[in-house]
Amino acid sequence: MGFQKQYGNLFKIMLGNRPRLVICDPKAAEFLLGSTSILEKSYEYKFLHSWLGTGLLTSSGGKWKRQRKLITPTFHFQILEQFIGVFDSQSDILVKKLNKEVDQKAFDIYPYITLCALDIICEAAMGTSVNAQNNSESEYVKNVKEMCRIVVDRSFSPIKMFDVLYPLSKDYKIEQNALKVLHGYTNYVIKKRKEELISKSSTTEKHDDTGAKKRLAFLDLLLQCQVDGKPLPQEVIREEVDTFMFEGHDTTTSGISFALYHLSKYPEVQEKAVNELRSIFADNKDGSPTYQDLQNMKYLEMVIKESLRLYPPVPAYARVLEETVKYDGSILPKGLTLMVLSHGLHRNTNVFPDPEKFDPERFSPENSAGRSPYAYVPFSAGPRNCIGQRFAMLEMKSTISKVLRNFELLPVPEHEPIASVEAIVKSANGLPVYLTKRQF
Ligand code: HEM
Known part of the structure; x- marks a missing residue:
């Protein structure tokens, strides 16, 4: 991160034997992310292939275009609306778990949120529960975590990054075992859902036992x-479900945890967010939020956006040039990796003065007006942006608002997070907060 201060908003570095152009400048980010032809992901994404195959995140060319077109309608707001119950019921479990921290010592909020986000994505993606919040020792949960660690390790290890050397490492064996569990579970769930789909008539299948409209998981869609005229092959479905499992829980965990941490640090911001919630839930103090309630959490959205600015869960993402291209009078050769460093882009002083200051007002409608959409890119931008962006925002609002309605978050005065830049941004020294009960 120090490179940006030293070399500016556009600079070249070598990682291993691969040169890369690091982008912290909105104009260059627009050139890359807005392009409809520079869509090929960089080398490191290959470390995900053994788990995710070539699902939406890792695919390229015709397959990516086909899959993106096919999957986009499954993120329609009417479908997202169905997941609000999942967010709410899992947040209720989270509140129960957090109750034991009330008036106790400071504790790290991150592990609690991880399990909640895993439960949410499992239920939304597969329609089944792994019950991570009540059973953090589940094999599936353990192996998701293990695979996330291995992928990051391989990106930075000068030995494990090479396919010929990697099988000699301990992690290779761990990965093979993890894949057995992960693919075994997804294949089992897909098979079960397929059988259910065939055995039930189309009318009953859309309703549950009480006759209420049944929620469809991404998998059902x-x-x-x-x-x-042919259904998608099992392998293709599995790749996409596994992709949602990977992209859809660590990212929201980071987003929710940092936002809660910032709320603890800035009591006046927390107060304003709680007042907004009080006005939204005035007639329904203990009720579950509706889709409209979540849409009305405008100030909370500003808080989340500012938190994602300072700690974007995906701090960098990259493409590789398949052709030589021209940018701003310079020739960028075929094979060059172009990496958007959102962590740096969000600290570009031309766009965000006093960039280290936490200030949700940056995202008020007046202050956002006229800002380039490529200056703030926690969800990337352009044709390969995050397909789960609206799902993520609803989930984050739902979970954070539930915590705020139940607890007051208090700061740990001397603590400053140390961003550890892995695939997903975490804090090396945790995100500790104190909790007290709130009268809402
Ligand atoms: C705060 C939460 C999230 C953040 C910050 C985030 C961020 C991102 C970013 C930066 C990318 C682009 C990555 C790249 O170019 O390599 C991306 C892609 C993607 N995200 Fe998210 N994401 C979040 C939540 C989710 C959720 C909840 C889902 C699924 C339910 C999801 C599914 C995907 C998929 C499938 C892609 C690949 C899209 C494509 O290439 O067409 N994300 N996300």
Whole structure:
């Protein structure tokens, strides 16, 4: 991160034997992210292939275009609306778990949120529960964590990054075992859902035992997709479900945890967010939020956005040039990796003065007006932006508002997070807070 201060908003570095152009400048970010032709992901994404195959995140070319078109409708707001119950019921479990920290010592909020976010994505993606919050020792949960660690390790290890050397490492064996568990579980769930889909008539299948409209998981929607009149192959469905599992829980965990941490540090911001919630839930103090309630949490959204600015969960993402291109009078050669460092872009002083200051007002409608959409990119931008962006924002609002309605968050005065830049941004020294009960 220090490189930006030294070399400016556009600079070249070598990682291993690969040169890369690091982008912390909105104009260059627009050139890359707005492009409809520079879509190929960089080398490091290959470390995800053994788990995710070539799902939406890791695929390229025709397959990516086809899958993106097919999957986009499954993120329609009417479908997202169905997941609000999942966010709410899992947040209720989170509140129960957090109750034991009330008036106790400071504790790290991150592990609690990880398990909650895992439960949410499992239920939304697969329609099943792994019950991580009540059973953090689940094999599936343990192996998701293990795979996330291995992927990051491989990106930075001068030995493990090479395919020929990697099988000699301890992690290779751990990965093989993890993949057995992860693929075994997803394949089992897909098979079970497929059988259910075939055995139930189309009318009963859309309703649960009480006759209420049944919620469909992303998996059900994928099972209903057809290409040229044929259902998607099992392998393709598995890749996408696994991709949602990977992209859809560590990212929101980081987003929620840092936002809660910032709320603890800035009591006046917390007070303002709570007042907004009081006005939204005036007639329904203990009620569950509706889709509209979540949409009305405008100030909370500003808080989340500012938190994502300072600690974007995906701090960097990269593409590789398949052709030589020209940018701003310079030739960028084929094979060059272009990396958007959102962590640095969000600290560009031309766009965000006094960048280290936490100030949600930066995202008020007046202050956001006229800002380039490529200056603030926690969810990336352009054709390969995050497909789960609206799902993530709803989940973050739902979970954070539930915590705020139940607890007051208090700061640990001397603590400053040390951003550890892995695939997902975490804090090396945790995100500790104190909790007291709130009268809402
Ligand atoms: C705060 C939460 C999230 C953040 C900050 C985030 C951020 C991002 C970013 C930066 C990318 C681009 C990555 C790249 O170019 O390599 C991306 C892609 C993606 N995200 Fe998210 N994400 C979040 C939540 C989610 C959720 C909840 C889901 C699924 C339910 C999801 C699914 C995906 C998928 C499938 C892609 C690949 C899209 C494509 O290449 O077409 N994300 N996300």
